[in-house]
Amino acid sequence: MSLSKLSATLLLGMSGWAFAAAAQAEPLHLTILHYNDMDRMEAENGRGGFAKLMAVLKDEVSRGDRTVLLTHGGDAISPSLLSGFDHGAHIIDLINETPTAIFVPGNHEFDFGPEVAKQRLSEAKFPVVASNVLENGRIIEGAVETYTMDVGDITLGFIGLTTPDTVHLASADGVEFAPVLETTARLAEKLRKDGADLVIALAHVDIGDDMDLIRQGAVDVILAGHDHNLMTFYDGKTAFVESSSQANYVTALDLTIEQVDDEIVWSPAFRTLDTAAYEPDPEMAAKVQQYLDRLSAELDIEIGKTETALDSRRATVRGGEAAIGNLIADAIREGRCRYRDHQWRWHPCGPRICARHRPDPSRHPVGAALRQQDREA
Ligand SMILES: [Zn+2]
Numbered sequence: 526m527s528l529s530k531l532s533a534t535l536l537l538g539m540s541g542w543a544f545a546a547a548a549q550a551e552p553l554h555l556t557i558l559h560y561n562d563m564d565r566m567e568a569e570n571g572r573g574g575f576a577k578l579m580a581v582l583k584d585e586v587s588r589g590d591r592t593v594l595l596t597h598g599g600d601a602i603s604p605s606l607l608s609g610f611d612h613g614a615h616i617i618d619l620i621n622e623t624p625t626a627i628f629v630p631g632n633h634e635f636d637f638g639p640e641v642a643k644q645r646l647s648e649a650k651f652p653v654v655a656s657n658v659l660e661n662g663r664i665i666e667g668a669v670e671t672y673t674m675d676v677g678d679i680t681l682g683f684i685g686l687t688t689p690d691t692v693h694l695a696s697a698d699g700v701e702f703a704p705v706l707e708t709t710a711r712l713a714e715k716l717r718k719d720g721a722d723l724v725i726a727l728a729h730v731d732i733g734d735d736m737d738l739i740r741q742g743a744v745d746v747i748l749a750g751h752d753h754n755l756m757t758f759y760d761g762k763t764a765f766v767e768s769s770s771q772a773n774y775v776t777a778l779d780l781t782i783e784q785v786d787d788e789i790v791w792s793p794a795f796r797t798l799d800t801a802a803y804e805p806d807p808e809m810a811a812k813v814q815q816y817l818d819r820l821s822a823e824l825d826i827e828i829g830k831t832e833t834a835l836d837s838r839r840a841t842v843r844g845g846e847a848a849i850g851n852l853i854a855d856a857i858r859e860g861r862c863r864y865r866d867h868q869w870r871w872h873p874c875g876p877r878i879c880a881r882h883r884p885d886p887s888r889h890p891v892g893a894a895l896r897q898q899d900r901e902a
Contacts (some may be wrong), residue, residue: 552783553677554591558580558582559778560600561729561750562770564605564633566619566813568805573618573771575813576805581775581798582623582741583806591779592676595624598750598767599687599729602645607820612637615816617648622812627672629685629727630658630665631750635695642697654685654727656712657703665700671712673721679782679789682721684712684744688730688751705734706741713743722789723782725766739763744745744792746778757795764793776801 560578568574571858601620602613613634620628628651631800637659639668646653646667655668664670672683686709688694689702705728713724728738729750742762749756749767755774758765768776777796782789835849836842842850 526726530768534869540763552781554784555676555679555780556585556591556749557725557746557766557778557780557890558585558592558595559592559598559748559766559776560595560768560772561748562600562626562631562753563597564603564607564608564613564616565771566607566616566816568800569771569773569803572775573800574805575623575772576810577800577803577808578772578775579623579806579809580803581772581800584803585777594626594674594676595627596653596727596748597628599629600633600750601631602627602641603633603636604639606817607823610820610823612641613645614648614817617645619809619812619816622809624625626674627654627685627727628685629653629729629750630655630668630687631689631729632691632694634687635691635697635700638696639698639700642700653772654683655687657685657689657705657708658685658687659701659703660699671716673716673719678784679722680720682713682716682717682719682724684709684724684726686726686728686734686738688729688734690731704731706737709741710743716774718748723780723791734765735765737777739765745849746780746793748778755797757797759793759795762797766795 530577547890556671558581563573563578565573566575568577574599580734581595582595585591597620601616605613605616607615609852630642630646630653634645643666646665648665652668652672654672655669656664656670658665658668658678660666665739668685672685674681674683686705687702689705690700691697691700694875709726713726716724723746724744725748726738727748727750728735730738732752733753735747735752738744739760745763747763747765749765753765754767755764755769756767757776757778763778764778766778767775770773773796777798779794779796781794782791784790813871831848833848837849838846841847
């Protein structure tokens with residue numbers, strides 16, 4: 526199946542190939558291919574990147590005996606090198622090339638501020654669910670509070686959760702992140718009342734919140750991100766998946782779902798797919814290469830001439846003062862915060878630290894020390 530045909534099929538109506546398999550199979554066999562935390566577009570050390578991700582997807586779809594859904598657990602538009610030039614537009618474009626069924630924003634989606642986050646979400650051709658991300662009391666523009674999807678006779682209800690730590694980790698001025706457990710309890714109940722047979726949380730939250738969600742038991746499946754763990758878990762009630770990062774590994778969650786009398790009965794099985802074992806999809810590889818070429822062009826510019834050798838060999842930079850180290854230190858001193866037009870401030874304990882992006886003192890002892898210095902200054 527060609528890349529464009531695969532994308533078009535999904536975009537035109539939530540996977541025609543999926544319904545074909547579902548209609549013939551009873552019970553329903555649903556494979557969720559989950560990936561998360563992917564700002565790198567190319568493979569590294571033979572793993573990951575969009576071309577390998579697409580190869581995994583096509584391989585799963587080619588089996589033809591199941592519904593396949595590709596899901597993204599958040600953190601995409603930053604902090605790659607190219608995102609410094611285009612604020613992550615290339616990553617949204619690449620995700621648009623995959624038939625990603627649903628996406629939750631991660632904290633990195635707010636690295637460039639809420640306006641950029643909303644712009645990127647508006648460019649997405651895939652559904653974005655952000656159940657606890659609010660601006661002016663409403664779900665952030667470009668996302669929905671919940672999302673439902675019919676696969677054969679089964680209705681899937683999705684919740685999207687973004688870590689409340691985003692207010693400390695990114696630049697989300699004016700955006701609120703509602704509490705994870707309360708939001709989940711309320712919306713899971715609503716989704717079930719509205720007919721969802723299975724409730725699935727896309728959870729870009731830390732591992733502690735993941736465990737709390739499992740203990741809470743309000744959702745059936747958790748598709749996680751943020752911690753970069755390669756991890757699957759099932760306690761007889763809740764199935765949990767997180768797939769490392771960068772699509773180095775993609776987890777296939779195979780769900781068997783059937784109606785027994787009036788009840789929906791389901792069971793999970795897990796497969797960890799090592800993308801090192803897949804040949805990159807050529808069409809996607811070509812698309813990625815275009816962006817790599819653009820990055821190279823952005824970086825291959827003359828910024829000046831040096832008459833001093835810039836020796837960055839380990840023995841030099843670790844053995845004493847080095848010209849390259851001085852150059853980088855001077856650049857940091859002259860630089861500004863990448864996120865916003867924020868001012869830098871000098872602290873004697875290290876390089877300049879943006880006044881708006883200092884560590885939160887309640888979470889980091891270093892932050893508390895900095896605040897104390899502020900008071901003393
Ligand atoms: Zn994250």
